[in-house]
Amino acid sequence: MDFIDVLPPEMICNILLNLDSRSMCSMSESCKILHDMVETDWLWMKLCSNHCDTSNQLFLSDRSQGLSWKETYIRNVGCNLIRRKWKHGLFSNITCYEDLPSQVFCQMDRETWGEILELELTR
Template identity: 45%
Template sequence: MDSQRISKQQFANNFLKTLPPELSLYILSIVDIESLCAASQTCKNWNNVIENTDYLWKLLCELNCEDWTDVVEDRASGYSWKETLQRNFKHHAIRRKWIRGDFSSFKSYEDLPGRIMCIMDRHQWGQIFEHELSR
């Protein structure tokens, strides 16, 4: 009975080594960015699997980057999928907040939260202004 508990505990502690690689990658592919980054800090093995599996980072780019212009440019410049996601995720998140109207109702500049700006072209700002006018 104790040996079963130990093996269950060992499995729980390191399922990436215990499960077939395809199943481990599937599990990692369904978590969000924050969870994947936290999982990469769990142990050296998990970090190695996550850091060196471009498929996971490509999938996260596909799920989190709406404007593929920047993604295509970054990939053409030689950035890995992970680096591409790092370069574009915050930018796209900030833009989504502007489009949703998260920054629409502030009375003054002092009321605005930090980190609300990122580099955007006139087309992107045009989209934001169109949404603002329709509110």
């Protein structure tokens, strides 16, 4: 017997909420029940409320454009959010290192940095 058959859905959701998104998506590939649970808007909405700044203008823009909760989460967490903030000029008027907020850097390829620098030159 599988743990999926024994545990109530609420408990499985709690387990999923304690995983990072990559692990959660990997688990969703293991069986149809987990896949269906991972694809629910409720789960991604809960992840957004736990891990995203829901008052952030980029987050609000994604929701107003009709993006799903999953798409909104992916775009507004970790390196994806940092890249978007750089591209939208949210770090443009920094005068010294001390003015930089925490978590402004992540691993980005040279094309992304080139794109950011071009955008900065046009601002």
